[in-house]
Amino acid sequence: MTTIGDGASLTLSWRELLELAEGFLTAHGLSPEQARALALSLCRAERDDSRSHGLQRLPGTLETMAHPAFNRKADPRAEMLTPAIIRVDADYGFSSLAVERGLPPLMEAARSLGIAVLAVNNGFHATALWPVLEEIAAQGLAGLSMNPTHDWVAPAGGSGGVLGTNPIGFSWPRRGRPPYVFDFATSAGARAEIALRRQQGRALPPGWGLDREGRPSTDPAAVLAGAMLPFGGHKGSALATMIELLAGPFIADRTSRQSALFDDGARAAPCHGELIVAFDPVLVGAASGQGNDAEAAAEDLFARIEQQGGRLPGARRHAARARAKTEGISISRPLHEKILALMP
């Protein structure tokens, strides 16, 4: 293993990074197929400098795999519930392999019907949404993805946790360039960021959370014991509620509260459903004979956002990815040591 780097970090190649993550997971008994799918997602995040969804999630997989319901040998299969809805039961493994197996039939259905849904059930979810959304965009389709988490977030006007941090992500394909992709939590701040600020003794921005009595607080410990708040007031709260309903009851899976109850103190990754919708961005225009050029209209929109200094989401990730190609991927030395120390 290459160990270039200063005291605080070392630099690995893409292959070394993948081997580290896959090796860790298979050494702890995860099936090779599951290990490969999850490692790929974590390593993509690490490579793109999206560290919160990168290899720092690897130690936590041990708590997830220790959940009584966790299935190290889960071997999910896609089934067509209708011509527009593909379902994959992750069977209590990590959700990554289930998503991977559902993507080809999802994209085939979207190309034929213009829209299709992938419903992933019963997966322990530890990854960002954008890697999958990028894969959908790479096939020329638009993607929309969302999932519940645990009931850490109070509704607007409320006092205690009901909603999840409920991420939502979206991708739109662009010819010859990285796709337009966003992926954000509907909570005002990220739970990992609040935990980090508690460690560092730093206050939270106002509006991020409530204490146990439902009073606004900027104390990270009080908010972790109380409730987080949604972004954007009642609008963000409504969106988070929609995500609960569409990625929970609509696909016959857990709400954030049900997921937290299922965890029952195991501190595993949340086990829930995941909704992924794929859209064919040229089908309607072609089928209806409408003159409007979808690609030109979208590109004009992106250009106008960038021309005035607005940043397209994902730009930072793509810059990090380009650097990683030539310079390798730098990972924190303490994290690397922790991963090695946790090897069985």
Place this chain on the structure above:
Amino acid sequence: MTTIGDGASLTLSWRELLELAEGFLTAHGLSPEQARALALSLCRAERDDSRSHGLQRLPGTLETMAHPAFNRKADPRAEMLTPAIIRVDADYGFSSLAVERGLPPLMEAARSLGIAVLAVNNGFHATALWPVLEEIAAQGLAGLSMNPTHDWVAPAGGSGGVLGTNPIGFSWPRRGRPPYVFDFATSAGARAEIALRRQQGRALPPGWGLDREGRPSTDPAAVLAGAMLPFGGHKGSALATMIELLAGPFIADRTSRQSALFDDGARAAPCHGELIVAFDPVLVGAASGQGNDAEAAAEDLFARIEQQGGRLPGARRHAARARAKTEGISISRPLHEKILALMP
């Protein structure tokens, strides 16, 4: 016509209200079918005390009908582009009749496939999203709706208008109660509210807009001449961008900028596309044999939001609707006089 009421308002029955709105529109040459569909939507808003989308929009329909492209006789028909995508070309009439004609095939397709899309093209759009979303929920389906408007809103980090105020709405059916329905603009404030504050000489809350030079401003006139801002910073900006793409290029219709260019100073209602998605909330559970009870899970979520003082969106509208049943619908006397004065 009943003319109970104080000096400032008068009270009409539902039938009188509808006759007033329909009579106004047909007197100005709109086809009876188009007039009925649009009047129904405006009167529902008026009845529910959602005045900004109520009869105060009636005088403005004259400017819309004066747009060179407007088609008073548009007679839209639904076509199936695929088994999952229904398209209705509004043919440059108001979008309401096109939506009405597309709803039955949309709901039939959603019941069969679990998800379906209604793409409405080339409609002049003057109505709220929630009346249609309520109709979808009344049939036991969930609904999601969105559309662009005009390019009044700067992206997060930007300085000038690119995005629309892009509303998004969602409904979830509830047995024996009004559905869960939200409907909000992705701009921080409503354009009508900014115009109202300019009339009243009241400043805007911080974060609502920029002046012509792209500097933050609380002066309503400066923001109307400059740009509005999205709600929720870069997250709201990303959502507004998604709405541009899905309710624009995906359905081969105009972005907010293209819609503004099409208006060309006519001050008509924005002419653009509208995306409506319907979901069957019990199909996945039934088809997959999953045990999770979608209805119970959703009702538990709503109960927990309300128990802690969180308000379910739409509650105010339903209270106003109940009052209207017994007390009739109060409308402003100056508005009533203005409508009568504009009769040809």
